[in-house]
Amino acid sequence: MARLRLLLPLPRARCWGFRALFASLLLLAALQLLYLGLLSAMHGRQQRLRYSRGGGRPGAAARGGEPQSRGALTLGPGRxxxxxxxxxYQDVGRSPVAGDAGDLELSLATHSSLHNLHHLPALARRWQGLLAVAVFAGPGELSASLQLIHNLEGHCPCLRGRVTFTLVTPSGPPEKGAAPGPGGGEPGTRDPQGGEPPDPHPACRRALAQLRRYGLGRANYALSAGPYPNNLLRNAARRALPSRHVLVIDVDMLPSAGLHPGFLRLLGRPEEGRPGAGRTVYVVPALEMRHTRRLPQHKAELQQLYQVAEVRPFYAELCPRCQAPTNYSRWINLPAAATATTSTSSTGPALRVAYTQEWTDPWEPFYISRNTVPPYDERFEQYGFNRISQACELHVAGYTFAVLDNAFLIHKGFKLASEFHPQKDEENRRNRILFRQFKQDLKLKYPDSPRWC
Known part of the structure; x- marks a missing residue:
């Protein structure tokens, strides 16, 4: 009996040993799972970091995926x-365009500060050709601007291979590094596409939301970075694409659908080869729309909205004389042309010259012109006389202003005096004085011209 009592505890000891072994195995398995989780997270972080610096899978762009790497987010010395x-800094995007433009007939040029750049994808979807955008970055915003541009282009397929970006910043010592710093506010509180259908790509919508957060509370003419050099930006965008013709507009405008292919067909007609065609600029009437949930694509839609006062001439409240020579009452009553279609897609309405208008002060039309027209005078910054000055020079240089019948630009929202920055009137006064000097300069530049402004 004594011997049996001594043997009884042995099975219990063995049970405890098995339990300890089982617990050790569970702990080992848990540690392996934790290791695999950490390894996966580290790999994902490396991939995201690689992508944010311009990386991606080799050949992904050819398969419709992410663009190929352009290296780290660094800039050269610029000019x-x-x-x-x-x-x-020219052509800073992920997918270079300017070098591949080739024999380009028509491009679109626009400009923006960071806070307005969220309009770009909607503009690219409307315009069926190549675009150039000059982006103004203030001191300390250069790195942030480059990062935001790369994110936008990397996540929005409509921009890849179609848009060339030029960064413009005040000269001075190089910044020591600035990370993107989105401002406050909730994403998605307002449609980032501005009246266009939401972008079909969720990643693009997130990139647009980041841009909108970054720019909350900012305005082009009320930036802390100093004066907004609008004419310098317009010229930089024009130079970025070597096209024969160019349309220069603001980034928060949309062209009518089919304007790009329609104008190319217009150029192909024999009458466009007549003498003097090179001295013609083609005016695209500009209008503004009260509500931007559904912006019109064709003139027939625009005419209906015009009749119910949802659409009116551009700058109707701020400066009606600045657009009056376009003769909107005549233009809006011209019959809208049917949209030409092919078996695969819409090519837009047929375009023709409806009438010509003589330039009168202070007309500042938007137009398609040869890219050889005089550049914008870069002395004009901030608000006032920046576009009028170039139209005035075209008039003195002997250009004809021909109004297109079925093309238009639509601005997102009514331009209201109450929404402008407080310094607008003072900036306008300073630029008016500069405009007087500018007109005297034109007399020296074109001494044989019978025209003046």
Whole structure:
């Protein structure tokens, strides 16, 4: 019996040993799972970091995926503008365009500060050709601007291979590094496409939401970075694509659907080869729409909205004389052309010259022109006389203003005096004085011209 009592505890000891072994195995399995989880997270972080720096899978762009790597987010020395006050960095996007443009007939040029750049995808979807955008970045915003541009282009397929970006910043010592710093506010509180259907790609919508957060509370003419050099930006965008013809507009405007292919067909007609065609600019009437939930694509839609006062001439409240020579009452009553279609897609309405208008002060039309027209005078910054000055020079240089019948631009929202920055009137006064000097300069530049402004 004593011997049996000594043997009884042995099975219990063995049970405890098995339990300890089982617990050790469970702990080992848990540690392996934790290791695999950490390894996966580290790999994902490396991939995201690689993508944010311009990386991606080799050949992904050819398969319709992410663009190929362009290296780390760094910029070269750039170049100074003639005044020495600004530095320009050309073609900073992920998918270079300018070098591949080739024999380009028509492009669109626009400009923006960071807070307005969210309009770009909607503009690219409307315009069926290549675009150039000059982006103004203030001191300390250069790295943030480059990061936001790369994110936008990397996540929005409609921009890849179609848009060339030029960064413009005040000259000075190089910044020591600035990370993107989105501002406050909730994403998606307002349609980031501005009246266009939401972008079909969720990643693009997230990139647009980041841009909108970054720009909350900012305005082009009320930036802390100093004066907004709108004419310098327009010229930089024009130079970025070597096209024969160019349409220069603001980034928060949309062209009518089919304007790009319609104008190319217009150029192909024999009458466009007649003498003097090179001295013609083609005016695209500009209008503004009260509500931007569904912006019109064709003139027939625009005419209906015009009749119910949802659409009116551009700058109707701020400066009606600045657009009056377009003769909107005549233009809006011209019959809308049917949209030409092929078996695969819509090519837009047929375009023709409806009538010509003589330039009168202070007309500032938007137009398609040869890219050889005089550049915008870069002395004009901030608000006032920046576009009028170029139209005035075209008039003195002997250009004809021909109004297109079925093409238009639509601005997102009514332009209201109450929404402008407080310094607008003072900036307008300073630029009016500069405009007087500008007109005297034109007399020296075109001494044989019978025209003046």
């Amino acid at each position: 100074l503008d003639p005044s020495g006050r600004y530095r320009l």
